[in-house]
Amino acid sequence: MLIYLNGRLVKKEQARVSVFDHGVLYGDGVFEGIRSYNCLVFKLKEHIDRLYASAQGISLRIPITKQQMQKAVIDTLVANRLKDAYIRLVVTRGEGDLGLDPRNCPKPTIFIITDKIALYPPELYKKGLTIVTVPTRRNTPEALNPQIKSLNYLNNILGKIEAINAGVPEAIMLDQSGFVTECTGDNIFMIKDGVLMTPQISVGVLNGITRSSVLSLASKAGLEARECMITRFELFNADEVFLTGTAAEIIPVVKTDCRFIADGKVGRYTLKLIENFKKLTKKEGVRYAV
Numbered sequence: 001m002l003i004y005l006n007g008r009l010v011k012k013e014q015a016r017v018s019v020f021d022h023g024v025l026y027g028d029g030v031f032e033g034i035r036s037y038n039c040l041v042f043k044l045k046e047h048i049d050r051l052y053a054s055a056q057g058i059s060l061r062i063p064i065t066k067q068q069m070q071k072a073v074i075d076t077l078v079a080n081r082l083k084d085a086y087i088r089l090v091v092t093r094g095e096g097d098l099g100l101d102p103r104n105c106p107k108p109t110i111f112i113i114t115d116k117i118a119l120y121p122p123e124l125y126k127k128g129l130t131i132v133t134v135p136t137r138r139n140t141p142e143a144l145n146p147q148i149k150s151l152n153y154l155n156n157i158l159g160k161i162e163a164i165n166a167g168v169p170e171a172i173m174l175d176q177s178g179f180v181t182e183c184t185g186d187n188i189f190m191i192k193d194g195v196l197m198t199p200q201i202s203v204g205v206l207n208g209i210t211r212s213s214v215l216s217l218a219s220k221a222g223l224e225a226r227e228c229m230i231t232r233f234e235l236f237n238a239d240e241v242f243l244t245g246t247a248a249e250i251i252p253v254v255k256t257d258c259r260f261i262a263d264g265k266v267g268r269y270t271l272k273l274i275e276n277f278k279k280l281t282k283k284e285g286v287r288y289a290v
């Protein structure tokens with residue numbers, strides 16, 4: 001396995017970062033998770049744009065251009081001869097001294113891992129997930145904006161631990177007022193009376209790229225799309241609920257907080273959206289050859 005590290009492709013065993021890297025010491029950095037499907041990198045431009053926007057959000061200047069970053073992603077996929085891959089793109093503040101001051105880190109660290117991704121087992125896409133609301137609230141945008149996809153994922157990890165302790169794989173996280181935000185690594189959607197709804201970005205959620213794709217697929221599935229405040233009560237009474245993310249794609253939810261959603265079966269709109277999303281990943285993206 002070859003890893004892109006600061007402009008070079010190196011063997012996995014040689015892909016090392018310093019213990020003085022502020023990404024390690026403070027979670028000071030940003031990342032992206034991208035997918036390629038049969039030699040097409042899905043929404044590569046959108047992911048690279050979001051990476052640079054996250055970097056801007058933490059005042060981190062990425063020392064290569066977006067074009068160079070795109071080439072680095074493709075080169076890494078080609079070097080590893082991967083047709084289908086999960087791509088992890090990471091930029092840290094770089095190596096520095098002890099102490100938070102980012103001015104001690106003259107050179108950001110950039111690395112790209114291309115590998116396979118273990119999704120949820122296939123039967124969960126047919127049967128649907130059971131999830132719970134967890135006590136840990138999602139970061140407030142005023143403290144650490146969830147739109148910044150930073151290396152500081154402890155908020156989400158705390159939510160994930162609480163879900164696992166409750167015996168389920170995912171967690172609904174609420175904002176400070178108790179409105180639904182998102183899950184620990186996925187956005188959340190509900191459908192009620194032909195309307196597709198998801199929390200608006202300003203409530204404090206990641207502007208998910210799968211989320212955007214699903215919103216634009218709504219009308220084709222016969223749904224009106226709306227970004228709005230959502231309560232737990234509304235989720236309990238939804239016709240359908242599902243999660244979206246680059247790794248999970250679209251995964252149905254059939255039970256939340258001990259309540260079955262509608263009849264507890266995966267809904268027809270969700271199935272339609274899954275089908276249409278699959279079609280999109282087959283035809284759209286930046287092409288490469290291995």
Ligand code: PXG
Nearest residue numbers: 184185186187206208209210211245246247
């Ligand atoms: N919300 C959060 C908090 C996320 O981290 C999403 C939503 C979905 O966004 P996209 O753009 O992927 O549709 C994410 C991103 C992993 C992993 O290794 C996945 C994510 C984050 C961190 C790790 O599976 N998903």
